[in-house]
Amino acid sequence: MNSRAIIFGRRLWWPACAVAALIILRGCAYSLVNGDHVNSQQAAKIETGIQTVRQLRFKQSVPLTIKTPNEAEAMMEADLMRDYTDQQLEADAVAGSLTGLYPAGLDLKAASLKLLKSQVAGFYDPHGKEMVLVEGGADLGIWNSAAQFIIQRDVVGEMLLAHELTHALQDQNFGLETSLDKVKDDDDRGLALKSVAEGDATIAGFAYAAGRMDDSTADALADNLKQLPQALATEAPDTPEGLSAPLVFQYSDGVRFVAEAYRRGGWPAVDALYGRPPQSSHQILHPELYFDSTASGPRIELAGYDGVMSGWKKADDDTYGELLLRVILERNLGKQSNEVGLAARWVADRMIILQESRGVNVIWMLAFSDLQTASHFAVVYETLLDRLLGDSTPHRIDTRSNAVLVVIGQGADYFDTLAPAIWNASTIETGGVSARIEPSATSADQ
Template identity: 45%
Template sequence: MRPAPSVARHARIAIAIFALLVASPLAPGAGEIANGAFTPAEIQKIIEGIQTLRGLKFRNKVALKYLTPAQVVRQIRADADHQNKAEIELDNKIGAMVGLFPAGTDIQSADIGMLRGQIAGLYDFRKKQMIIVERHGAQGVKLSESKRREATDVIAHELTHALQDQNFGIGAALEKAKEDDDRALALGAVAEGDATLSGFAYIAGRMDDEVLETFLKNIPAMEKEFAKRAGGVPLGIRAPFIFQYMDGARFVAAAYRRNGWAGVNALYKHPPESSEQILNPRAYFEHPAPPPRVRVAGYETGLKEWKKANEGTFGEVLLRVIIEANLGEHSPRAALAKAWDGDRVVVLKKSGAITLLWVIAFVSEASAANFAQVCEDALERLHGAKIAHRVERDSRAVLVIIGDAAKRSNDLVAQIWKKTTLSGAPLPN
C-alpha cells in the first residue's frame, strides 16, 4: 500500500529522511554556526556528554558533515525529488480539497521558505550522518556565550536523533509510519520531543525535576517564537510541524516524570499511535488502548469505475488544523477536534478526477452535528459550485464527500453507512 495522504509529511520536510531543529527559540537568532566555531574535540565532548545524559551508547561513529544553508536546501530538494511526483501532486490536491492550504500552493517551496535561514543542524536518517549548517567566511570567529549555547543545543538535539536511530531504529519506524499521517505525527512528536528535552538538559548540565519544570515553563515562549518565525506559511504546513516539537516535548516530559529516561526509552518500544495520545498523555499512560480505527467501505459497487489511489487517517491534530485553516486560527469551533473518535479518508481516482470519501466519528451526536454544519459551510465557501461536495451525518458520525462522487444517489451514502465500521463495530454505534 502506498503512503497515506501525507499532508503531515510536507510539514515535516519528509521527517523520515530529515529530523531538524530550527534555531532554539529560547535565544533567537542563531540560524547558522560560524565556520570552525567547534573543534573536533569539542564535538566529541558533546557526543560523550549526550550519551552520559541519556544513558545510551552510540553503536557506530556518527559521521559529521558541514554544509552552507544553500547546500542544505539543495539536499532537501534532491531528497524530495526522489519521491513519486504523482504522489506529491495527489497530496497537494488532497490538502487543497479539504482546505488545509490554498489551491495551487507550492508545498515544497513553502516548506523550505519556512526553514531557510533558520536551519542550524539536522540528522539525515537515510545517510546516517549529522549535518551542521555553517556560515562560510567566518573562519575563526569567536561565538558569544549565548550563541555558543544555542549552537551546542542544536548539536546535542541532533545527536539525540542519532542515538534514537542507532538504539531504537527510529528512522525506519518513521519511514514505515508515513503510511498513516496521524501515526506518523505521533511518532515524530516522540522523536522531536525527546531531542528537544535532551538538548535542553545537556545545556543545563543535568536532568532532574527542577530542570524539567524550567523546561516546561519555557515551552509557551518557544511556541510563540516558532509561530513568529513561520509567519506567512500556511497553517496547514506550520501547525503540524510545531506540534511535533512543542506538544511532543510536553508528552516526553510526562514520560520522564513517570520513570526518568527509562520512561522515555520505553516510548520507542510501545510508541503512541495517534496525535490524540500526544495531546492527552493520560490517555496513553493510564488508559492505554489502540486508537479508534475507521474502515470506510460500501462505496466499491457504486463507484466501481473509480480506483483507490490512497487512504489514511488525519487524526485530532489535523482535524483541528483543517477547522482553523477554514474558519480562522484559534476559532472556538476548533474545540470540536477534541471530540474526535476516529477517522479515515479514502482517495479515489478516475482518469484525472479525484474524489475524497472521509468518515469522521465523534464522541457525541452533538459534536458530530456541529462539525457537519461547520464543514458544510466551509466547503461551500471553499469550493462553491466549482467542486461538488456533500456532508451527511448519521448519529455521531459524519461523512464528507468531495469530488464527482458527491453527485451520486443517496444509495451510495446508504451503502457507506451500512458497511463502514469503527474498530470493527458498525457505524453508527
C-alpha cells in the same frame, strides 16, 4: 501520506529546526562550526556528554558533516522524492485546499522545501547515518531573535549537536526508522512518534546545554516553548498553517508529552515510549489518554467506494488527526470560535484521495466521542464547505451514530449511491475488534 507531514518526508529526518532555538540566549555565536570546519575536539566532548545526560550509549560512531543551505535542501528534496511523485504531491495539495487545510493553488513541494531551508539548522540523516549541520544555521531568523532564558553561556552549536546526537542515539537504540515505516500510511501516528523523538531530543539537548536534568528543567523548557507558534509566524509569515502547525507541534507539544513521561519515571520511562508509542496527535495533546490507559485507539477502515468510483485511482490515503482537524477549523472559523473545540472530541478519521482526469475526489470519514458531537460537526463543517467551495465543487455530508462521512468532488454528485456503499463496507476497529457503523435514530443525510 498526506501533505502535512511532507515537511519531514515519510522517513524521519529529525531536523533541528530553528524554532527550537527560542531557549537559547540572544546573540549567541555558532562556535562549534567555523565556516565549513567543525571543532572536532568540542564535538567529541558533546558526544561523550550527551550519552551521560541521556543515559544511552552509541553503538557506532556518527560522522559529522557540514552542508551549504543548497546542499541541505537537495538532500531534503531527494528524501521527499524517495516516497512521492510530483503528481501525488499535487493531489495532496488539492485535497488539502478542498478540505480547508490549505489555501487554493498551493505548491506543496515548493512550500515545504522553502520552510525547511529557511528554518532547519541541522538534521540527522538515517539513510547515510550521519549528522548534518547547515552553514549559517545560527543566522536563521529565530536563532537571531531567540529569547533570553536560563542558559548563560555560548552554547547554540553545542545544543544543536546534542539535539541531533540524541536522534542518532534514538536510531541506534530504538530503530526509529523501522518504526516509522510501519506507520507510513498514517501520518497522524507518524506525527505522534516524531513528537516523541523531537521532544526527547529537545529536552536532552537543552539539559546538556543547561548542565542539569530534572523535572524543573523539563517543565521550564515546555513552558518557554509555548512561544514557538508566534515566533515561527513572525519568521515565516507566508507558511500555511497546515505546514507550520505540525512542525511546531513536534517541539512544543512533543516536549510537554515527553516531560510528562520523564516526571513519571525518568529516562527509562522516556525509553519506554518507543516500545509503546502514542498512536495519534490526540494522545500527544491529551497525555492522560496515553499514560493512564493501555487501550488502543479506534481506527477506521474506509471501504466500499471502489465499485461506485470506478475509473478513479487512489492517489493517497491517510489520517488527519485532531491537530490537522483543529487547523482546518481555526483557519476557516477563526481561532476564537467555539466550534474549534470540536476537534478535541476527535477519536479517529481516515481519508481517501482519488484522482482522475476530471480532478480530485476526497472521501473522508471521521469518528467523534459521541453522537451529538458528530451531528454538530456535520452541520458546522457543511456550512464551512458551503462558504469555502460554494457551487464550484460538489460536496455532501452524512452521519451515522458517532461517525461523519464527507465526500468532496464528483463523487458527491452520486452521493445517494456512494454513501450507503461506504457505510456498509467500512468499519471502526476498537481494541482489535472491528464493527460496522450502524445507523442511529438521529442519523440523517445532511
